[in-house]
Amino acid sequence: MNWVIAIIKVVFIWTWCLLWATVMTWAERRGSAMIQDRLGPNRAGPFGLFQPIADGIKLFTKEEFRPKTARKILFNLGPILFAIPAFSAYAVIPFGDKIVIGGKEILLQVADVNIGFLYVLAIGALAVYGIVVGGWGSNNKYSILGGLRSTAQLISYEVPWGLALLAAVFVYGTFDLRQIALEQTGTFLGFLPNWGVFKQPLGFLIFTVAAYAEANRVPFDLPEAESEIVAGYHTEYGGMRLGLYLFGEYVNLYTLSALCVTLYFGAWNLPYIDMSKFLGPISYGIASFVVFWLKVMVFLLSFIWVRWTVPRFRYDQVMRLGWKTLIPLALFNLLITALFIQLTV
Amino acid sequence: MDIYFWIFAVIGVAAGIFTISYKDALPCALGLLTVFMSLAALYVHLHAPLVAIFQVAIYAGAILILVVFVIMLLMTPDEDQMGRQKNIGFRIMGFLLGLLMMCYLAIGAKGIDQLVHQEKLPKGFGDPHIFGDLLFRQYLLHFEVASVLLLVALIGGVYLAKKRL
Numbered sequence: 001m002n003w004v005i006a007i008i009k010v011v012f013i014w015t016w017c018l019l020w021a022t023v024m025t026w027a028e029r030r031g032s033a034m035i036q037d038r039l040g041p042n043r044a045g046p047f048g049l050f051q052p053i054a055d056g057i058k059l060f061t062k063e064e065f066r067p068k069t070a071r072k073i074l075f076n077l078g079p080i081l082f083a084i085p086a087f088s089a090y091a092v093i094p095f096g097d098k099i100v101i102g103g104k105e106i107l108l109q110v111a112d113v114n115i116g117f118l119y120v121l122a123i124g125a126l127a128v129y130g131i132v133v134g135g136w137g138s139n140n141k142y143s144i145l146g147g148l149r150s151t152a153q154l155i156s157y158e159v160p161w162g163l164a165l166l167a168a169v170f171v172y173g174t175f176d177l178r179q180i181a182l183e184q185t186g187t188f189l190g191f192l193p194n195w196g197v198f199k200q201p202l203g204f205l206i207f208t209v210a211a212y213a214e215a216n217r218v219p220f221d222l223p224e225a226e227s228e229i230v231a232g233y234h235t236e237y238g239g240m241r242l243g244l245y246l247f248g249e250y251v252n253l254y255t256l257s258a259l260c261v262t263l264y265f266g267a268w269n270l271p272y273i274d275m276s277k278f279l280g281p282i283s284y285g286i287a288s289f290v291v292f293w294l295k296v297m298v299f300l301l302s303f304i305w306v307r308w309t310v311p312r313f314r315y316d317q318v319m320r321l322g323w324k325t326l327i328p329l330a331l332f333n334l335l336i337t338a339l340f341i342q343l344t345v
Numbered sequence: 346m347d348i349y350f351w352i353f354a355v356i357g358v359a360a361g362i363f364t365i366s367y368k369d370a371l372p373c374a375l376g377l378l379t380v381f382m383s384l385a386a387l388y389v390h391l392h393a394p395l396v397a398i399f400q401v402a403i404y405a406g407a408i409l410i411l412v413v414f415v416i417m418l419l420m421t422p423d424e425d426q427m428g429r430q431k432n433i434g435f436r437i438m439g440f441l442l443g444l445l446m447m448c449y450l451a452i453g454a455k456g457i458d459q460l461v462h463q464e465k466l467p468k469g470f471g472d473p474h475i476f477g478d479l480l481f482r483q484y485l486l487h488f489e490v491a492s493v494l495l496l497v498a499l500i501g502g503v504y505l506a507k508k509r510l
Contacts, residue, residue, distance in 0.1 A: 074372065115473060118398045125406025129378065132413055136371045144417060151414040158407070175473050 009110050013095055014087065021250035022052040024300060031304040059243040067138065067236050074137025079237070079244035082130025086248035089123040089255045092116030094178050096292050097268050097276070099285025108289055109178055117175040120259060121162060124214060127252065128154045131216075131223060134245070135233035146232025149315070150223035153213055156322035157220075161210035163330035164203045167337040168263050171199050177259075181267030185274065193271035196264040202333045204264045206326055211256045213322070215249065218307040222315055257299035261292065268292040349390050357383035370416045374409060381405045393471045 026041070026049060033040025041048035066075055093116070096108030113119065128150055135147025172180045180196075188194040197204045213220040224232035234245050261267060268288035275291075276284050313321070357380050364376035381404045388397035480488050 071369075113394070115395055115398055118395070118402060122398050122402035122406055125402060125410070128410060129375070129413075132417065133371070133375065136417065144421075148414070148417040151410055151417060155407070155410055155414065 005106055006110070009106075009108075010091075013090055013110060016095070017087075017090055017251050017254050018247075020254055020297075020300070021247055022056070024250045024253065024304075025055065025246070026052045027301070028304050028307070031301070032308045035305075035308040056243070059240050062239040064239045064241065065236075067140070069139045070236060071137045071139055074133050075236075076137075076241075078130055078134025078137050078233075079241045079248075080130070081133050082127060083244045083248045085123045085126040085130070086251045086255070089120055089252070090258065092119045092177055093255065093258045093262055094181055094267060094292070095258070096285060096289030097181075098288075100281035106285075107178070108285065112176070112178050114174070114176045116177040117165065117169065117180075120177075120255075121165065125154070125158060127214075127248075130245075130248070131233045134237065138233070138236040140236055142229040142231070142235050143233050145229050146223045146235070149229075150216065150233060153216075153220065153222060153318060153322075156319060157210045157213035157326070160206050160322065160326035160330040161214060163327070163334055164200075164206040164210065165263070167203045167330075167334045168196060168200055168207075170334075170337045170341055171196065177262050181262055181269070184266040185269050187272070193266060193269070195266040195269075195271075200264065200333070200337070202329065203337070204260075206330050206333065207260065207264070209321075209326060211260065212303075212306065213318070215252050215256055215303075217249075217253070217303055219310045219313050220318060221312060222318055225312060227312075253300060253303055254296065257296045257303070258292075260299055261295040265295055350387065353383040353386045353390070357387075370420050371413070374413050374416060377412075378405055378409055381409065392466055395471055395473055395476055 029051070030040040030048065032038075041051040044050040044054050066072070091110045092113055094107070094109035094112075098105055098107050100106070131150040132147040135143040135145075135150070138144075168180075169175060172183055174180060174183075184194050184196060186194045188198050192198045212218075216223050222232075224234065226232075229235075234242055237245065268291050270291055275287050279287055360376045360379035360383065364373050364380065367373050367376065381400060385397040385400040385405075388394070388400060
């Protein structure tokens with residue numbers, strides 16, 4: 001029985017991530033249109049909502065073109081290596097509290113492991129191999145440059161990202177993402193919600209900036225900067241191989257947003273209101289899931305908002321921001337947090 | 346016979362042979378990635394998920410990415426790397442170091458038939474708390490020596506790079 005529940009959870013959260021990644025492709029285009037005072041895709045279905053389906057059909061039926069000089073195995077392997085980490089990273093992040101069906105308590109999380117946090121870090125670091133292999137396999141100057149930029153960027157921003165997360169671990173005292181979510185109930189200092197963002201404001205800022213860089217989003221989309229290197233690592237890709245790259249990116253965004261909500265924005269907890277007090281077991285489970293999802297949506301929309309508002313950095317600016325600003329700031333944050341904990345606990 | 350062990354052991358060794366014998370540099374790095382991954386899988390099998398995660402995060406996620414970065418910076422696809430090392434002194438040194446490693450392995454394998462297969466693990470085995478406890482109590486000296494060593498390497502790296510800035 002347990003493994004049936006586990007499979008249902010895996011299938012559910014997988015489909016859910018894919019669904020919202022699909023909707024994100026539509027929201028991105030509508031959002032950009034809104035910001036640039038255009039209409040955006042509005043023909044397929046109501047508000048153009050069927051546009052992602054049309055895009056999907058297009059990607060599936062397109063010719064699978066491969067340049068003659070590309071290295072066949074690496075070229076095919078690239079998108080797969082990119083998609084696997086993207087699709088497996090969500091496994092340890094909760095998507096709600098718990099739901100009781102027929103007297104059986106089901107945690108809304110695929111795997112509740114005590115090192116969940118480190119798992120996300122490790123899987124996140126593997127995403128770059130897909131980009132590198134794709135770029136190298138295409139055997140094309142622009143693609144290789146894109147892959148090269150991607151590795152440099154990932155090395156640079158993994159450090160402040162990890163240090164910001166480490167400071168959060170200091171605060172919560174655990175690597176267990178579910179435990180971290182459970183600790184964020186009640187109030188902090190008597191009037192603020194007991195959320196991570198109020199204890200780690202600087203850490204949250206560093207995390208967000210580094211998350212944009214990790215996800216290769218504007219203003220950090222140097223690996224695919226179309227005004228400089230055509231389309232970077234996916235210049236030679238078309239059809240569903242390109243689709244995997246684009247899709248994997250949106251799934252990554254969902255995972256990063258969920259991680260951010262779990263660590264800094266109280267996961268499924270509402271401020272000042274304890275939902276479990278007045279809701280039944282089933283409705284509480286659903287409510288916690290919806291609250292969590294709404295918070296994730298806020299962050300997903302902010303990704304779109306930033307993308308169409310901020311211009312791309314120059315390459316040396318990206319490196320300077322990473323090494324000379326974010327890393328010292330993250331170390332400072334770590335020091336302050338450690339001092340504070342040492343003096344108060 | 347432990348099938349799980351054998352699957353990943355064979356994959357690991359095969360990937361290792363691929364790493365040192367293939368001519369193109371980036372597939373070699375991917376071979377090394379496979380070695381790290383199969384090692385991580387073996388650590389999970391030994392009830393040490395934390396070590397497995399460190400293996401992936403540090404070796405595959407940080408060190409190998411640096412290697413890949415250098416490969417992409419200096420080489421091009423389809424560049425034959427075989428026989429590039431012309432210096433016979435380096436070749437002899439590589440052979441000797443490899444031999445030394447094999448000797449270490451042989452010494453390490455000495456007590457292998459006396460290994461006990463422990464059925465019951467101590468409470469909290471592989472837990473991050475226990476891990477940290479060991480690192481900061483029993484093995485504090487080793488930990489500090491390693492961090493001082495890394496700091497020295499860091500300062501040395503900055504010193505060497507700074508001269509040319």
